[in-house]
Amino acid sequence: MNYTVGIDLGSTTTKAVVLGEDGTVLGRGITNSRSNYDVACQVALSEALINTRFSLIAGEFRGIARDPSQATTLIGALERKFRAEQYRSQLRVLDTELRRFLSRLLTRPPAAAAIVDRIVERMHGEIDALYAEGARRKSDFFRDLAGSRYLALAEDEARATGVSFDLLAGLFDKAILDVENSAEAAGHFDQHAAVALAGLPGADPALTTAVARVSALTLEQIGSVGTGYGRQRLPFPEGRIRSEILCHGLGAHAMFPHTRTVLDIGGQDTKAIQVDEQGIVTSFQMNDRCAAGCGRYLGYIADEMSLGLHELGPIAIQSSAPVRINSTCTVFAGAELRERLSLGEKREDILAGLHRAIVLRAMSLLARSGGVKDEFTFTGGVARNQAAVAALVKLVNENYGARTVNISDDSIYTGALGAALFALRSAGSRECRRTA
Amino acid sequence: MSPAPTAAAPARKDDSQVRQKAMIARHFDRLAAAPETGARTAYTFVPGNLTELLLSFDVLPVLPEINALQSAMRGKTAEYIAIAEKHGHSEDVCTYVKSDIGMMKSGNIGPTGQRLPSPDLLLLSYTGCFTFMKWFELLREEYHCPVAMLHVPYQADGRITDAMRTYVVDQLKQVVIPKLEEVTGRKYDEDRLREHLARSAQAEDDLVWVLQSAKNVPSPIDAYFGAVYYVGPIFSAFRGTTDAVDYYRELREEIAERIRQGKGPVTPEGEVERERFRVVVEGPPNWTSFRQFWKMFADEGAVAVASTYSKVGGVYDLGFRHDPDHPLETLADYCLGCYTNLSLPTRIDLLTRYVSEYRADGFLINSVKSCNSFSAGQLHILREVEARSGRPGGFIESDLVDPRYFSAANIKNRLESYFQMIEQKRPGVAS
Numbered sequence: 001m002n003y004t005v006g007i008d009l010g011s012t013t014t015k016a017v018v019l020g021e022d023g024t025v026l027g028r029g030i031t032n033s034r035s036n037y038d039v040a041c042q043v044a045l046s047e048a049l050i051n052t053r054f055s056l057i058a059g060e061f062r063g064i065a066r067d068p069s070q071a072t073t074l075i076g077a078l079e080r081k082f083r084a085e086q087y088r089s090q091l092r093v094l095d096t097e098l099r100r101f102l103s104r105l106l107t108r109p110p111a112a113a114a115i116v117d118r119i120v121e122r123m124h125g126e127i128d129a130l131y132a133e134g135a136r137r138k139s140d141f142f143r144d145l146a147g148s149r150y151l152a153l154a155e156d157e158a159r160a161t162g163v164s165f166d167l168l169a170g171l172f173d174k175a176i177l178d179v180e181n182s183a184e185a186a187g188h189f190d191q192h193a194a195v196a197l198a199g200l201p202g203a204d205p206a207l208t209t210a211v212a213r214v215s216a217l218t219l220e221q222i223g224s225v226g227t228g229y230g231r232q233r234l235p236f237p238e239g240r241i242r243s244e245i246l247c248h249g250l251g252a253h254a255m256f257p258h259t260r261t262v263l264d265i266g267g268q269d270t271k272a273i274q275v276d277e278q279g280i281v282t283s284f285q286m287n288d289r290c291a292a293g294c295g296r297y298l299g300y301i302a303d304e305m306s307l308g309l310h311e312l313g314p315i316a317i318q319s320s321a322p323v324r325i326n327s328t329c330t331v332f333a334g335a336e337l338r339e340r341l342s343l344g345e346k347r348e349d350i351l352a353g354l355h356r357a358i359v360l361r362a363m364s365l366l367a368r369s370g371g372v373k374d375e376f377t378f379t380g381g382v383a384r385n386q387a388a389v390a391a392l393v394k395l396v397n398e399n400y401g402a403r404t405v406n407i408s409d410d411s412i413y414t415g416a417l418g419a420a421l422f423a424l425r426s427a428g429s430r431e432c433r434r435t436a
Numbered sequence: 437m438s439p440a441p442t443a444a445a446p447a448r449k450d451d452s453q454v455r456q457k458a459m460i461a462r463h464f465d466r467l468a469a470a471p472e473t474g475a476r477t478a479y480t481f482v483p484g485n486l487t488e489l490l491l492s493f494d495v496l497p498v499l500p501e502i503n504a505l506q507s508a509m510r511g512k513t514a515e516y517i518a519i520a521e522k523h524g525h526s527e528d529v530c531t532y533v534k535s536d537i538g539m540m541k542s543g544n545i546g547p548t549g550q551r552l553p554s555p556d557l558l559l560l561s562y563t564g565c566f567t568f569m570k571w572f573e574l575l576r577e578e579y580h581c582p583v584a585m586l587h588v589p590y591q592a593d594g595r596i597t598d599a600m601r602t603y604v605v606d607q608l609k610q611v612v613i614p615k616l617e618e619v620t621g622r623k624y625d626e627d628r629l630r631e632h633l634a635r636s637a638q639a640e641d642d643l644v645w646v647l648q649s650a651k652n653v654p655s656p657i658d659a660y661f662g663a664v665y666y667v668g669p670i671f672s673a674f675r676g677t678t679d680a681v682d683y684y685r686e687l688r689e690e691i692a693e694r695i696r697q698g699k700g701p702v703t704p705e706g707e708v709e710r711e712r713f714r715v716v717v718e719g720p721p722n723w724t725s726f727r728q729f730w731k732m733f734a735d736e737g738a739v740a741v742a743s744t745y746s747k748v749g750g751v752y753d754l755g756f757r758h759d760p761d762h763p764l765e766t767l768a769d770y771c772l773g774c775y776t777n778l779s780l781p782t783r784i785d786l787l788t789r790y791v792s793e794y795r796a797d798g799f800l801i802n803s804v805k806s807c808n809s810f811s812a813g814q815l816h817i818l819r820e821v822e823a824r825s826g827r828p829g830g831f832i833e834s835d836l837v838d839p840r841y842f843s844a845a846n847i848k849n850r851l852e853s854y855f856q857m858i859e860q861k862r863p864g865v866a867s
């Protein structure tokens with residue numbers, strides 16, 4: 001089966017979107033690995049291909065299932081088992097790496113090896129619960145999931161044994177890189193799928209058939225396009241690299257065909273993009289050399305307040321009287337924040353003010369790019385922050401009147417989707433040329 | 437706003453380049469020797485400069501804007517700007533000014549490594565940029581020399597009226613010429629001025645021919661980056677000299693040869709072999725990263741076929757030539773017609789015309805942070821030219837000579853996106 005892929009190598013995550021020949025999205029993959037561009041691409045792609053196979057399995061299975069109403073539940077269960085297996089395989093690599101780094105330490109507390117044994121063993125023991133039905137996981141990244149458990153267990157061990165916590169944490173920091181940087185660590189689809197099926201005894205045999213059919217499929221890449229911050233370093237030939245601006249424009253158009261204005265607030269830059277009825281960019285504006293008002297600003301504020309990035313929005317949204325904050329300069333915002341706190345202003349009001357300040361910067365770029373037209377699509381990491389969205393909707397309404405504001409759950413994949421569509425088009429035009 | 441006649445010249449030197457280099461070296465030699473020879477010097481600006489008049493008094497022009505941009509190309513401006521800021525100049529002031537002040541405070545060593553003489557006169561011949569006035573006010577404090585100010589009215593309605601012309605001519609007669617007579621101890625010699633003006637017109641014809649050669653496909657020149665070298669002599673100390681006449685004749689022949697051979701422009705990285713994008717550029721280049729900036733275009737096969745920057749010292753392609761038969765009137769018209777003295781509608785017309793006449797795929801604005809004369813209204817220009825020409829406009833931001841304002845990653849990202857946007861809009865292109 002033929003597919004094209006778009007890869008968006010961002011500053012914090014790498015995303016891949018896989019498209020079928022008819023342009024439907026078959027799979028999406030993401031990784032937060034960023035130490036090695038090539039590997040990040042491989043990992044994101046292999047994640048997207050796994051996701052692709054699952055959507056193919058779902059399609060197959062629905063057609064042949066004994067009880068199609070059970071299909072979704074069953075596939076969900078299969079996928080959880082699969083992910084658990086994948087986690088197990090990554091944990092095995094982590095284990096090996098932990099030991100490798102441990103053996104290299106010059107001063108090694110005698111108890112250390114046994115401690116690592118105990119931690120890893122307990123982590124193995126927790127896997128099934130982690131992927132049980134209804135279990136809530138804070139993240140889908142191995143680093144985050146394994147990291148939070150490892151560190152918690154290491155803390156307990158350190159307390160009980162007197163072995164330095166820093167030493168144990170340092171081991172993890174080194175070992176995790178190798179897990180992230182190895183596409184192999186995540187293992188192979190067929191193997192994991194087989195184990196996952198075996199974990200569902202008594203399930204509809206049609207599921208086994210569907211898995212077997214999809215596992216037997218060869219997925220052949222007929223086109224790829226890369227975009228994003230690291231696009232120049234992507235393992236793509238030059239002709240297959242597209243700017244993020246074009247990709248976001250086209251991606252947003254594919255998600256919401258009536259989109260005319262796109263705002264993307266990413267980690268490092270903000271872009272206001274105007275597109276025509278075909279998703280072709282007609283003009284754009286970008287923040288200048290100063291990245292104030294980009295996503296990183298929120299990260300900085302979160303650090304200042306000792307909060308998680310994802311906690312900011314929910315707190316800010318509770319504000320009833322946002323304070324007016326004028327500075328979008330990251331450093332000044334920190335100073336302003338501390339001063340306001342010391343004046344006794346409420347945390348939610350200050351945070352609401354900060355969100356508004358970011359959005360004001362974006363409003364200026366939007367104005368300069370030609371305004372906010374209907375429909376308006378908001379993409380990028382900050383689009384997931386409800387306080388930023390609320391401030392944006394309010395300001396757009398005040399400045400431009402009623403506008404349909406689109407935000408997709410998959411907005412983080414917008415750039416990769418646009419890239420994949422470009423890949424599909426050029427694969428298509430190559431076909432034409434071949435047959436012409 | 438001014439052209440750079442020397443530094444960072446393309447790898448292979450044409451005869452005209454060798455000639456230009458020698459001309460400039462001689463000029464700086466004369467300046468360095470001025471304290472001994474007693475030659476008089478005037479500091480003056482590029483837009484609306486009165487070079488022929490100065491030369492008719494044997495006064496040597498010094499152009500602080502050119503010194504600033506050349507300091508930038510030599511990597512000196514970070515240091516100079518820091519010195520100026522230490523003396524109390526704020527971050528947002530035109531960075532040409534700060535670079536110049538810093539250079540002066542560091543011993544006034546010019547681009548050739550020789551000391552520049554102090555001015556005998558500060559000649560402020562174009563007032564369209566308010567910064568100029570403040571700049572010379574600062575220099576006056578330093579040098580305690582006379583200042584001659586020629587007030588040039590703004591072309592608000594897009595045309596020069598008789599009243600405007602008379603107003604400028606009267607000032608030339610009543611203020612500028614008497615000041616020059618006083619400083620040099622010579623009488624105004626109109627015949628000498630006419631001779632210079634006749635030579636100017638001759639060189640101007642060849643210059644216009646060269647700039648318009650970019651109408652060829654492929655263009656034999658780059659009319660933005662490359663043009664910086666071409667406009668050097670005419671916008672600086674050489675207009676009205678036989679040197680300039682010879683230089684432009686030679687340059688024209690070289691370009692004619694390139695056209696015969698079907699060649700593209702020469703860049704510091706070599707020749708542009710395949711012209712992929714033809715663009716019109718508005719706004720001055722960035723000087724601190726000039727080569728890197730140029731390379732961003734060349735790497736994409738983007739050739740500037742016309743620019744407004746190459747008109748800062750005179751928009752000759754609208755038909756103006758210095759006219760020896762009306763010496764003072766022609767000087768007045770010249771001052772009134774410099775690019776930054778044109779109204780926004782006139783600038784929009786000009787850009788739109790360039791896009792169609794030079795068969796450009798689009799036009800690009802480099803908005804300079806610390807120059808209001810160029811930058812005010814540029815986004816408005818962008819929208820209007822887009823609407824009228826139907827071609828996509830691009831917008832980047834940098835600065836003249838402050839290296840802190842050039843973000844290579846940001847500019848490259850925008851340029852690439854812009855060129856891809858042009859590509860995507862070409863009829864019949866699938867991706």
Ligand code: SF4
Binds near residue numbers: 533568
């Ligand atoms: S503000 Fe602009 S026009 Fe005025 S001196 Fe500076 S660069 Fe030249």
